Amino acid sequence: MIGETPPHVGALVLDTAAGRLAECRGPVGGLWRLRAYLGAYEWDARPQDLRRTEAVHVPGGVDTPGTHTECEECDAWWWAEQLALDEGELSEAVDCRVYLRRHRYVAHLPRWADCGAMNASPITHPVPYYSQWESAGLVPQFITGAMSAADDPLWQKSGADSRDEYAFWAPRICGMACLRMALDHWGHPVPPSVPLLREALEAGPYVRDGDQVQGMIYAPFAAWAARRWGLHADVRPRLAAEEIREEIGRGHLVMLSVHKTIRTLDEAQAPPVRGGHLVLAVGTGPDGVEVHNPSGLPDHSQRFARVPWADLDRFFAGRGVVLGLGRA
Structure with missing residues (x-):
């Protein structure tokens, strides 16, 4: 753990409380301000929760001056951004920064097991939330x-x-709401929901016939996400809790x-079927899974909603799509 020797600004650390790799931005009172390694959001962490990652070579911090590193591709993207x-x-500079971070994530960062994290320990990724309606408070x-x-x-924002x-x-x-959350999490520009949906109609994840809509269809969605944003998208027709x-x-x-009634976890009313609605799993622990629910209830089941494993089984169809940043 970090305590006696403070990390330098730009150092890469693992926030064991959040289960997240991050860059140190500097001390804030008795805490350390961190920025997600991929993304612009920041948060404060306790020094005792931070773990160094010297065992893994990661060339330079994102804000390190243009000194030579051991990776030619890192150097190339850094200098392209400066130019x-x-x-x-x-706009081109932002693109170069995104490609640099994506390359570092794929080529230089370890899996959680390599960082010593235990899958049984609680992990929550600080993913931004998007509702499928623009006014989330009116759901x-x-x-x-x-x-x-x-x-x-707020309909025009769509x-x-x-x-x-x-x-x-x-x-x-x-x-599309789940996709927007993932894009924001990994530092991509987030399109408004309806223009993004129009793209999906052209790419195949949604098919409209009059007032009838098929979708989201997983296979064309995965191909589109990989082609359009370079995401790893793995369709899982059978997906277990483990x-x-x-x-x-x-x-x-x-x-x-999942079934849409997962928003209340009402034990008195069993869902008629499993599936039919998509939520985004952003964290897990021994007792359950944390989800962002695009149609969840405000202050109850929208952001980081905890669903016990036993309850998940009542709503979950046992299928989904795994999203990552360019690697399996």
């Missing part, structure tokens, strides 16, 4: 029919051309097919 900044090409009204999605005051287009798609795009734990332990996220 783009010098020429005022900010109870939308799902009960007390309010039409066409009356969502990128839809009209209220009717938004109202048609909002209840159907749980998969495999969910293993994948989360590897730093992956898992889209799970």
